[in-house]
Amino acid sequence: MDLIRILAAxxxxxxxxxxxxxxxxxxxxxxxxxxxxxxxGIVHAIWVIAKK
Known part of the structure; x- marks a missing residue:
């Protein structure tokens, strides 16, 4: 699921x-x-996804 979130990000x-x-x-x-x-925006999105 994280892969989908990162692609969306x-x-x-x-x-x-x-x-x-x-x-x-x-x-x-x-x-x-x-x-x-x-x-x-991309950097922040990936950071939010990676920290959770």
């Missing part, structure tokens, strides 16, 4: 975070980071 970072933690502060942080730059 690469193509659409907020989706990867949503699949891991749902709608919470990490999700909204990732939305903001993805808005400011795609790469920061």
């Amino acid at each position: 690469i193509f659409l970072p907020p989706l990867g975070v949503f699949l891991q933690v749902g709608i919470g502060k990490d999700f909204w942080i990732n939305i903001i980071l993805t808005f400011f730059g795609y790469i920061p």
